[in-house]
Amino acid sequence: MANEEMLRNEVETLKSENARLREFNDLLQAQRKEYLDLLCGPGEQNAPSEEEVMKGMKNAIPFGQFLAELGITRREEPDQPLFRDVP
Numbered sequence: 001m002a003n004e005e006m007l008r009n010e011v012e013t014l015k016s017e018n019a020r021l022r023e024f025n026d027l028l029q030a031q032r033k034e035y036l037d038l039l040c041g042p043g044e045q046n047a048p049s050e051e052e053v054m055k056g057m058k059n060a061i062p063f064g065q066f067l068a069e070l071g072i073t074r075r076e077e078p079d080q081p082l083f084r085d086v087p
Contacts, residue, residue: 048056067073
């Protein structure tokens with residue numbers, strides 16, 4: 001019985017500490033944003049939403065495919081330049 005009561009007290013102590021730390025973290029995040037805005041100016045107002053970014057990523061093509069469409073391939077021999085034009 002004593003162990004259960006001791007554990008419950010410990011859990012309550014940890015819960016209150018967790019709540020205090022969360023409030024402190026929220027305050028720090030707000031201050032960080034405020035200072036960042038002062039230093040760098042406010043963030044982009046027209047920044048894409050997460051959904052727009054995900055849509056763009058779904059429509060993106062791999063870089064290797066892009067280079068191949070341009071006629072550029074990776075080198076095969078170590079002494080060659082990294083990329084070479086394909087006739």
